[in-house]
Amino acid sequence: MGEIPEILWSHPQLVAAVTSEDWGAVFRTYRKLTGLSQTKLGERVGLAQSDVSDIERGRRQVTSVEVRQRIVSGLDLPPDPQATAARLTADTAPVTGVAVPGAVPDEDLLARVTSVVDMSHRVDAATLDWLDRLLAEHRRAEDFTGSRPLIDVMRRQLRTVVDLYAGARGRLADRVIRLASEHAQFLAWMAQDQAQTAAALAWYDRSHEWALEAGDANMAATTLSMKAHMAWSGGRGARCVRLAEAARWSAPGTSLGVQGMAVQMAARGHALQGEASDAHRLFDEAQRLISRASERPEDEPVWMYFYDETWFTLQRGMAALHLRDWREAAEHITAGLDALPDEYRRDKTWYRACLAHALAGAGELAQAVSVAVATVPDAAALGRPHSWNELHTTASLLMRRDAKEGRRLVIALREHD
Template identity: 85%
Template sequence: MGESPENLWSHPQLVAAVTSEDWGAVFRTYRKLTGLSQMKLGERVGLVQPDVSDIERGRRRVTSVEVRQRIVAGINVPLDLQATAAQLAMDTAPVAGLALPGAAPDEDLLTRVTGVVNESHRVDAATLDWLDRLLAEHRRAEDRIGSRPLVDVMRQQLHTVVNLYAGARGRLTGRVVRLASEHAQFLAWMAQDQAQTASALAWYDRSHEWALEAGDANMAATTLSMKAHMAWSGGRGTRCVRLAEAARWSAPGTSLGVQGMAAQMAARGHALEGEADDARRLLDEAQALITRASERPEAEPVWMYFYDETWFTLQRGMAALHLRDWREAVDHLTVGLGALPDEYRRDKTWYRACLAHAFAGAGESTQAVSVAVASIPDASSLGRPHSWNELHTAAAVLMRRGAKEGRQLVTALREYD
């Protein structure tokens, strides 16, 4: 007889296999404890029996984010255990290579950057300036290529930053902690982007803790706003509002842009709950803040580079989408997408999927399918579950309305599933 669910995830051998992400050992141990055949386990995790066998025997490695997510969901890995696995992956990651094509530091600086980790040399300002610059470049790269290719690189880079702490002195100690907080926030965002909720929450909590230690009010507030965004993504409007309001009152002295981000997140939470008056009031407040922030861009933290009128127009479109004001949603999303630079490939894919949903809701089925079908290749190649799910939502709305284009969109999506 197999283990009961309450005992299964306390078994040390299974816990060790999951936290080390040894999926072959996970499968073997899970089947031993539950009595499942390879075929039955495959049905749970969306794999055929030969694939389960190959993974167990080490002939196939699990490298796909989608396959990993299916395994975790199929065997019901507890959230706290998923978070532990994410933390251990960071703790054991190797030191990153720090060369950046086309923007490498001079030879002396590169020696110092790589040497402080292995030889415990003192950290200097030039080293931290370079790491600040490298993080900024990675943020920009993620806009173009999505989060999947960068996750391992950023884990390694954070490991490097954490190791710098022992060699930091005086004011540089605070800079190292701040830099670690920014890296953890970026890792959290990428986990969130890939729908890895437990990992994202663990990274946001770590980032918030480090931000408080470094005295960085802007990052402390930003992590709360991003947790509000996670709640919004999960359809939890009330939690979204509460976290966004916490971002506003718990970190005084934040920049106007950071305040505006928190206000618009609260607005989106209210919109999700159908509370139109509160949503529109907070959107107006956020717009006033972003207008004032645009007058002094140098006062904003570097990670707020994307927060401008174009981005805010798109957020208004999202709020209108939740309030089922389809025409307003179409108008705002169309204007915002028209102004969004092509380099924001990830965001363009997401907002196009939302525009398809808005067109479907407005009963404009031809436009909905046209926008959706054009978005499918990028949604598939970038590996964004949120964009993919939104395209399926648009198809579902069309099907409910009895539009013949709904089946056309479903067929197009199945070609990439």
């Protein structure tokens, strides 16, 4: 079956799931971290794939002591996951410039991926496996820290990946190109997050080109969806719709989740233009795709880890915000925020700013100010222009509705400017 890496037990979501004996969450998180299919995980724990699927989806509960013991033995669960996580986090030294606990490989591998690559040395699968894992950890770190601390790190890491290409042969060369495409897409997202529009567009274009070269339909479509997101962020609804449609139809063979992302982006573009019927129709279609995708999460690319019902609820809230259905927007965003884990600090900050906007639009002025003021410190700390701008938009709306309430938010913004 292969050795199970102990470092898995430094991951907080997995530790929390094991500690609470939420076996569905254990299975989902374990597979996300290891890349195992439901069938392969079933082989480890002595369950059929259909049983693994039912447990993940909450259709079956683990009540048998014998089944529980098979899971504990098959996944090599530590007796005290929290103590193990604390030890691993304390014992692992971060890579230079990379503050990601538990991401350190053996010394030889570490030296090869953090220094100038010797082009006479052949690239091997172990190097690329580690870079895959490191990119996944960086994505999750950015969910909490925001993009600002990671941009320079990721630029250096992409240079390392590109340098590897000269020493790669055959299938390894294809993997290097795919990995470069994923790095470029992440860099584009971070540039977009920091309102560096020209850099983001350039990185998305480069990512798309590399994805096509690698034959990666999912990444090719994702880059177009993210360019649609950029158009949406800039208030260009028609361009958002066109790019989203291109994401869906120009790359055949994409996963259901990637298709769902493209459809909901088109829905957001229509909402931005005030086209409610088209927006609602496409959101319904996207939700059907999400539901089908959730039945086979192993078919989704690794960067789609965030795409679930919680995220979709938040997107419906954003559409309602565009359509000025303030109370519906507040209800959806509140429900999404309640379900969004704390490690998504960056997204929580953005959606709280949007919630304040929706509450102000609905006339709930005191509540809007309370939410907005509480959001200001995180928005300032993360250095995310979009959240900051949304808070200023809310302040302007409040000033029109009630100058006293508006001034409270303006003062809070000035204190952190």
